[in-house]
Each structure stands twice: as C-alpha cells, then as structure tokens.
Amino acid sequence: MRLKDKVAIITGAANGLGFEASRIFAQEGAKVAMVDYDAKTGEERAAQLKEEGGDVAFFQVNVADRDSVDAMVEEVVKRYSKIDILINNAGITRDGMLTKLSVENFQAVINVNLTGVFHCTQAVVPHMIAQGKGKIISTSSVSGVYGNVGQTNYAATKAGVVGMTKTWAKELGRKGINVNAVAPGFIETDMVKAMPDKIIDQMKSTIPLQRLGQPSDIGYAYLYLASDESNYINGTTLHVDGGIMM
Secondary structure, three states: OOOOOOEEEEEOOOOHHHHHHHHHHHHOOOEEEEEEOOHHHHHHHHHHHHHOOOEEEEEEOOOOOHHHHHHHHHHHHHHHOOOOEEEEOOOOOOOEOOOOOOHHHHHHHHHHHHHHHHHHHHHHHHHHHHHOOEEEEEEOOOHHHHOOOOEHHHHHHHHHHHHHHHHHHHHHHHHOEEEEEEEEOOEOOHHHHOOOHHHHHHHHHOOOOOOOEOHHHHHHHHHHHHOHHHOOOOOOEEEEOOOOOO
C-alpha cells in the first residue's frame, strides 16, 4: 500500500474528484479525513467507503470560514496525532461573462477556491513543520492556464493556486514539505455528463486523446504526488488533460 498509515485531509470530498480521491487513498492504506460543506452527501459517502473497508471520517467544513477550518484540523490531529497529506480539492463555479458577472458571484468563487486553499494550507502547515515532512497538493485547472470564456472568477482562482503553489514550495521545501498542484482538463464528472452531447463532442475534439478524463485519472495523480514516489517533485503543476495544453 502506497499510503499505509498516512493521514490525509481531502477537501471537497463528498462528490466528484474529491470522493474518487478519498476512495483511492483509503484503498492505498491512508486514514482519510473527508471534508465537505455538504453534510448529508458527505456522511453517506463516508459510510460507503467504510463499508468498503476504508478508514475514513467525515468533517463538515466551510473552507471559506477560517474558524471552521481550524476546528477541523484540531479534531483531525486529536484523532490521528498527525497530518501527512493535504489535498486542496474543494471548489465551486459561478460562471458569467465579464459584463454580467456579479460582484457576489466573483467573490464567492474567490472565497472558496483561493481563500479556502490558503485557510487549509496555513492551518495544516505548522503540524507538518513540526513533523519535518508533509505533502500539499492543490487543484488548479487548465482554465487557470489558458483562461476560459465566462470564467473570470474561476480562471483567476486556478491561476492563483499555481502561484501560491510555487511560492509555498520555495518557502516550505527546506522544512521537508513538498507542495505541488494538479491541473485537470475536461473530466467526466456528473456536471459534465449533464451537458448536451454536442457540447461534449466539441470538448473531445479539442483533446489529442479524443476523450474525456475520468475522476480516477485525477485521483491517481493526487496519489502519486502524495506518495513517497514523488519526494523530489516540488513546485510543479501536473497537467492531467489528455494533452490539451501541448
């Protein structure tokens, strides 16, 4: 098992990429703190993974609220005595063209996708420094690299994640902490599946592999960066996008 007895916090764990990552990490021997704002779905998903033999616990957290984050981190440390891995996966969208994007929707995405990453990382890092090691992986996006129509707020946060990742890699590398990011491309989540077939076909046509990615593709990227196999990788953004960014 590649993560045997490691303690991992995964945000946005109730659905999509975060849930798949939680499943993979549990299968690889990690003790997983599943974090999400959606308590009902989170509890159900945690129960599902427990039935599959995973050592998981669910925590309802609003990553945009620092007190909520601090309380969760304190409880995880109390329960497991350490934190080895943080996956900053929680994110939302509130799309809109620049001329129509409300300040409220702009700020909502900033609060979760950017400030939330800051909150979780700053809360966890002192424990990793005390241990002399740790892995921090944050979720960016191809939208943060090349931009996307109607996603001023989302693209800004995902570009910001890359900038914070590089900064923290320089600050924390000397403390034994690896900081990296994953930039997913078009992944076959429930949100994408709900799109018209014509739009999905258009998306596929732009990808050299001519298909959408699976949530497990991102989960295994997280796994690699969280494992000892990536101990000399720091400050990198791993693109998992079927080649769309070439």
